[in-house]
Amino acid sequence: MSKYLLLIFYVLISILIGKEFHPFSTFPMYNSFPNYGYVFFLKNEKGEIVTFGRNFSKSKNAGYIAHTFYSLCEHYGFNYGFGKENSEDLKKAGKEMLEMILYNEDEERFNFDSLKLYRRFYFLENKKLKYRDDLMYGQSLK
Amino acid sequence: MANLLNKKFFKEYSSIEWILMKVSLCFIWMKLVTEVAINSETIYYPSGICSLIDCSIFLSVYTSSILLFAAFILSALYITEKYMIVVTFLMFLVSLLSFTLEESNGILNRSGLYTTVFLAQTFAYIRNNQSLKVERIQFPIQIIAGGYFLASISKLNQSGLNWIIEAPQAAIQMVKGFSYTYFDSGNISELDKGLKQADFVLKHEVLVKLLFAMSLVFETFAWLAVRNKISAFAIGVLLSGMHFGILYFMNIFIAAIFYPMIIFMVNPTYLLYSIIKWFYQLVKLGVQSSL
Structure with missing residues (x-):
């Protein structure tokens, strides 16, 4: 052979x-370095960051959440990237992502009453790194 | 050290080398398969074989436990070199199912190389000729080198030389990687570190382009690793350097690709074993001469 x-x-x-x-x-x-990068994060009702590591199962980390966003966009055929998603698609994706995050989690032990999922959009402008935070979806837990 | 430098070391694979390779491979494989078994909760986006058959039956505690138990038994048989045609093929199937479940959860870790190296070994054992001792290692190296070559084709096809020209835009990916750690841990110093790395990249464009050009060359010529043991080792060291660079600058570690590559091409546990053995012999010689 x-x-x-x-x-x-x-x-x-x-x-x-x-x-x-x-x-x-x-x-x-x-395989390309487009002028955008997304990171997803959670905030509670007080506007404080709810870390994935301290509050959810080990597998539900920021990297996992980002992977699900792209899989979801591919699945539904959303036009994504460069911060161009429309608010409707972003909301639908956010709702499903939050459902995935909360799936099989013991909500009784949470020390927050609501969760808001945000997308941070990093981009370069005049060779300076900038970002914009967009609310995707919010949900009350109590 | 003589053992490290003699001709035999660069041409043949010794029994201990092969055993340490298998132990390393199974240790990491068990870890990855266990993570999938524990973390796969449902099928969000059926992909691969899960788009053809209903994989939800593999998500229950019972089936996950059976899968893990099977992986453990198969690893033991693999290390002890028993029923290798059947064992390597079953390891391929367990891997195929586990990592497809992971991808069907929306997590694309690209563990395809890990799965396919077992199938490549099945072919080597079916052939079972005089070169088996080489082919059971060289066949997986072909798959791994193919993976890196595909990554290179993908970059050239998608971006062409812009992949190098636009390399400074990787600053975004760098800060993204560190942001993941920040939002996981709440440790703000991680985010600061990412911002500093990104700033460095934006201020040293030429250096960054040069480093990216080098990594593209390493990937494009990864196929040279299949030539012989020396070329596999050399390419393995270069690719390891590339992975460590990605980890340092981007805080990204592509485990499912890195591990099979370093195990088959560099075999660090055997390198460590050889160094310890050489050191032991040196001490022994020193003691003897002092007597």
Whole structure:
């Protein structure tokens, strides 16, 4: 068998499939550096940051939440990126993301009465890093 | 140190080298599979095989426990080199199911290389020829090198040389990575660190472009790793440097890609073993000569 046969097969099949179909992937992460970056975070009724690590299961971290946003946008065919999402899509995505965050969590032990999910939009303007926070969805827990 | 530098070390894979490789691979694999079993709660976005069959039956405590138990038994058989054709194929299936469940939860960790290295080893054991001792390692290296090559194609296809020209815009990704840690922990110093890294990148554009160009070259020529053990080691060291750079500047660690690469190409546990062995022999020689 050629020294390169499996490599060629894996590369060709991944390219032919052209999308994520485990175990095949085109490994598109960071294949471009667009002028935007999103981070998602929570605030309570007092406007304080509710950290993921101290309040939710280990898997529900900021990275996970960001992954779900992109999967969700792909799933619903939302036009996303560069802060261009319309408020309706952002609200729908926020509602589902908050549902995922709260799924199987013991809400009794929460020391806050409501949660608001925000999206931080980082971008460069005149070679300076700037950001804008947008409210996606808010929900009362009590 | 002689052991590290002799010709045999660079040409063949010793038994201890192979065992330490398997132990490292299973240790990380068990950790990743356990995380998926614990954290997969539902199927949000069916992908891969979960888009073809109903995977929700694998989400119950019972099926997750069976899957974990199977992974543990398979790891033990794999390390002890028992029923390798069946074991490596079953490890491929467990991996395929576990990581597809993870991706169906919207988490794209791109663990495809981890899954496929087991299938590559199944092929090596089915062939079972004189080169088995090399092929059971070289076949997975082909898959891993293919993954890096695909990443390079993806960058060139999506951005072309703009991937290097626009590299300073990676400052956004850097601050994003550190922001994740801030919103997870509440530790504001993480966010400050990210802002400082981003500022550094924006002020040193030429250096950043050069580093990005180097990493693109490493990925594009990762296929050279399949040539022989020396090239695998050299490419592995360069790619490890790239991953550590990404971790330092962007606070991003791509575990499911990094681990199989470093285990098969560099094998750090064997390197550590060799250094300890060499040091022990040196001490022993010193003691003998003083007597």
